[in-house]
Amino acid sequence: MPREAIAVGARDRSSRFPVRAPEVLTATRVLTVDEVERFQTLVFGPNAATQNVDLPPVAACAGVSVMIANLGTGTSTLTVRDSAGAAVVTVPITAAGARKAALLVCDGAAWYGMLGA
Numbered sequence: 001m002p003r004e005a006i007a008v009g010a011r012d013r014s015s016r017f018p019v020r021a022p023e024v025l026t027a028t029r030v031l032t033v034d035e036v037e038r039f040q041t042l043v044f045g046p047n048a049a050t051q052n053v054d055l056p057p058v059a060a061c062a063g064v065s066v067m068i069a070n071l072g073t074g075t076s077t078l079t080v081r082d083s084a085g086a087a088v089v090t091v092p093i094t095a096a097g098a099r100k101a102a103l104l105v106c107d108g109a110a111w112y113g114m115l116g117a
Helices: 033-038
Strands: 023-025 041-046 050-054 065-070 077-081 087-091 101-106 111-116
Touching: 041 050, 041 077, 065 077, 065 087, 087 101, 087 111
Parallel strands: 023 041, 041 065, 050 077
Antiparallel strands: 065 101, 077 087, 101 111
């Protein structure tokens, strides 16, 4: 799949990243290589206290970066895991109700996650 160039610092418009429509989770969600190649932002709303989102295998994702946002309510938490089921990052909702997001990057050997607001 050809990669789309993203303009950084464009003067006449802001950069746009492909965003997938929000999805309510009812079970573990396994992401495909195609999804992380097509969408740089994924938004999930867990309908239970904790739901898992599993990333594709690292060998197929070298150079991929993706943001995963938690659109849940209450104390719902997303645990983002690698394809072997090991936690990479947990995306909570704070006690004050603030939603969180995580930036995930793959170097072809491992996924790395950084939590942000």
